[in-house]
Amino acid sequence: MSLVRLVWAFIRRRPGNFLFHVLTLSLGASVVLGLVLLERAVETRFSRDLAGVDLVIGAKGSPMQVILSALLEVDTPTGNIPLSAAEHFAQHPLVKFAVPVSLGDNVRGVRIVGTRPAYGELYGAHLAQGAWWTRPMEAVLGADAARRLGLRPGDSFIGEHGLTAGGERHAKTPYHVVGVLAATASVIDELVLTDISSVWEVHSHKNDPDEPENPGPPQVTALLVKYRSAMGAIILPPEVRAMPDLQPAVPAVEVARLVVMLGVGARALEWIGIVLLLLSAGGFLVALISAVSERRQELALLRAMGAHPGLLLRLVTLEGVVLGLAGGVLGVVLSRILLWGIATAGRESGMRLAPPPLGTLELLAVGLAMALGLLAALPPALRARFMDPGRELA
Amino acid sequence: MSFTSAKVRDCAARDVRGSRLVSGAGPVLEVSELVVGYGGRAVVRLPALNLSAAEGLLLTGPSGSGKTSLLLAISGMMQPMAGLIGILGVDPATLKPAERDRFRGLNIGFVFQNLNLIAGLTALENVLIGAFAAGVPQDRERATALLAEMGLAAFAGRRAEALSRGQAQRVALARAMLLGPKLILADEPTASLDDQNCEVVGALLARAMSETGAALLVATHDRRLRERFARSVSVEGMS
Numbered sequence: 041m042s043l044v045r046l047v048w049a050f051i052r053r054r055p056g057n058f059l060f061h062v063l064t065l066s067l068g069a070s071v072v073l074g075l076v077l078l079e080r081a082v083e084t085r086f087s088r089d090l091a092g093v094d095l096v097i098g099a100k101g102s103p104m105q106v107i108l109s110a111l112l113e114v115d116t117p118t119g120n121i122p123l124s125a126a127e128h129f130a131q132h133p134l135v136k137f138a139v140p141v142s143l144g145d146n147v148r149g150v151r152i153v154g155t156r157p158a159y160g161e162l163y164g165a166h167l168a169q170g171a172w173w174t175r176p177m178e179a180v181l182g183a184d185a186a187r188r189l190g191l192r193p194g195d196s197f198i199g200e201h202g203l204t205a206g207g208e209r210h211a212k213t214p215y216h217v218v219g220v221l222a223a224t225a226s227v228i229d230e231l232v233l234t235d236i237s238s239v240w241e242v243h244s245h246k247n248d249p250d251e252p253e254n255p256g257p258p259q260v261t262a263l264l265v266k267y268r269s270a271m272g273a274i275i276l277p278p279e280v281r282a283m284p285d286l287q288p289a290v291p292a293v294e295v296a297r298l299v300v301m302l303g304v305g306a307r308a309l310e311w312i313g314i315v316l317l318l319l320s321a322g323g324f325l326v327a328l329i330s331a332v333s334e335r336r337q338e339l340a341l342l343r344a345m346g347a348h349p350g351l352l353l354r355l356v357t358l359e360g361v362v363l364g365l366a367g368g369v370l371g372v373v374l375s376r377i378l379l380w381g382i383a384t385a386g387r388e389s390g391m392r393l394a395p396p397p398l399g400t401l402e403l404l405a406v407g408l409a410m411a412l413g414l415l416a417a418l419p420p421a422l423r424a425r426f427m428d429p430g431r432e433l434a
Numbered sequence: 435m436s437f438t439s440a441k442v443r444d445c446a447a448r449d450v451r452g453s454r455l456v457s458g459a460g461p462v463l464e465v466s467e468l469v470v471g472y473g474g475r476a477v478v479r480l481p482a483l484n485l486s487a488a489e490g491l492l493l494t495g496p497s498g499s500g501k502t503s504l505l506l507a508i509s510g511m512m513q514p515m516a517g518l519i520g521i522l523g524v525d526p527a528t529l530k531p532a533e534r535d536r537f538r539g540l541n542i543g544f545v546f547q548n549l550n551l552i553a554g555l556t557a558l559e560n561v562l563i564g565a566f567a568a569g570v571p572q573d574r575e576r577a578t579a580l581l582a583e584m585g586l587a588a589f590a591g592r593r594a595e596a597l598s599r600g601q602a603q604r605v606a607l608a609r610a611m612l613l614g615p616k617l618i619l620a621d622e623p624t625a626s627l628d629d630q631n632c633e634v635v636g637a638l639l640a641r642a643m644s645e646t647g648a649a650l651l652v653a654t655h656d657r658r659l660r661e662r663f664a665r666s667v668s669v670e671g672m673s
Binding site: 041042045046048049050052053337338341342343344345346347348349351429430431433 | 506507509511512513531532535536537538539540544546548550552553554555559562563564565566567568569572609
């Protein structure tokens with residue numbers, strides 16, 4: 041016979057009540073924990089996708105849209121910029137690294153990005169199969185894109201106009217897969233990469249006889265820039281802004297704005313989670329008080345048989361801690377399910393999240409749930425400690 | 435008559451640390467002018483009572499006459515309005531609550547009318563819980579032997595809620611006897627038992643008294659128990 045055995049007997053006598061209270065507590069814990077984890081996953085994803093890019097030069101328009109389209113690959117571009125302008129800034133003395141991106145086509149919903157192989161360096165990507173392209177109309181697929189499209193080196197595919205599936209097919213200019221990248225858990229996994237001249241070649245062909253020839257100078261969608269020094273942050277954006285039709289967009293600033301905007305919703309949900317948690321703590325308290333009331337005869341019996349009042353205190357608080365432990369563990373499991381659901385839904389809409397591995401946050405959550413259980417158990421435990429056994433057993 | 439109000443450790447019972455002390459030669463239980471009541475209203479009075487080791491006494495009276503209240507007061511679970519109680523020379527009323535509980539756990543075996551077995555625990559665990567509550571080593575062999583004496587060897591692992599009333603009564607008796615108490619207080623131990631179970635429980639109580647030398651005070655209105663006890667005291671309520 042031990043305290044644990046006695047608590048287990050109490051729990052086993054009314055398993056339905058125990059499960060209900062565990063579930064209530066775990067729901068609150070899972071919402072709070074799930075949202076914190078989601079926030080971390082989004083931050084991790086942003087940080088990976090931004091890939092240390094200091095500045096994105098795009099067409100005039102919303103800087104946020106420039107970042108979302110050219111860097112995070114979730115929006116339509118604001119337009120194109122002349123290749124000459126992009127090359128001008130790529131050779132700027134304050135620029136350490138620059139790579140152009142050109143958007144406009146997709147294959148079955150997967151974006152085709154015209155760029156240089158250096159784009160892979162941004163994400164630390166390396167080839168899992170094949171090789172990088174060496175000529176136009178050769179393509180290298182990100183790991184998820186290859187899986188989703190079912191393509192491998194040696195295969196061919198036809199691009200479609202636009203960034204979503206269902207656009208006009210560029211049947212005259214098929215792509216040939218020459219390589220597949222290893223997974224990086226960043227945006228590059230979901231892209232089809234090709235040489236920037238492929239994009240020009242595809243769009244130089246008239247699919248419609250009435251379509252005018254493409255007479256203009258070559259263009260790109262944006263230029264991704266890393267500064268050589270902090271001076272770049274001061275000098276370059278105004279220079280870009282001074283150029284006609286160019287728009288500087290600073291990823292750190294735009295993503296911070298985005299996080300703030302998303303954060304309003306996330307914070308509202310966090311508050312809902314906290315209210316849920318407090319409600320479950322209240323329910324927990326009522327449940328433990330009622331549990332102590334239900335078994336006051338047994339507690340009085342223990343006193344009658346010589347139990348020190350402290351033993352009753354430990355008995356009731358242990359029950360609260362066990363409830364907290366069970367609620368916390370279930371909360372961790374539910375939060376992972378919640379996160380998995382959000383990540384799956386996000387993947388469908390092009391926003392891949394990388395849920396962080398189990399760690400100290402989960403341990404902390406379980407510890408907090410146990411502390412909550414302990415706290416909720418204290419009033420009924422004190423009530424049990426000071427009970428009058430004679431009155432209960434009379 | 436007067437009793438010492440000394441701390442338990444100075445008396446002839448087990449002290450609060452559980453060490454068995456040499457029993458004094460005097461009576462196990464002495465009661466004088468005991469008045470018990472609720473909310474300032476006296477409900478029962480017991481002028482005098484003496485009980486020696488291995489001696490049994492029936493406390494009889496109709497339902498509601500205050501027999502249970504007297505047992506609770508004698509065991510220290512209820513504060514009497516007046517009078518003196520001595521158990522092995524100690525007046526439980528003079529002890530602090532926690533000391534009183536421990537004194538009771540170590541020296542008094544109580545068989546409750548409602549049995550109060552803990553559901554979810556087995557018969558054996560319900561016997562051992564007496565030692566667990568009193569904070570002394572749990573002697574599983576003795577508990578098993580007690581259950582065997584009660585004819586419940588085959589039911590040791592059965593959960594309390596699965597026992598019949600007669601079986602539960604015997605488990606409650608085994609629990610009361612586990613720590614070898616000097617005084618056993620039994621409250622209506624045969625209530626709602628059929629004749630056969632009443633006979634078994636009566637015999638077990640008598641054996642507990644004769645074999646362990648415990649003094650036995652049984653509160654009952656069950657006439658079937660009268661022939662087993664040479665002495666009885668009738669209680670009448672004061673209201």
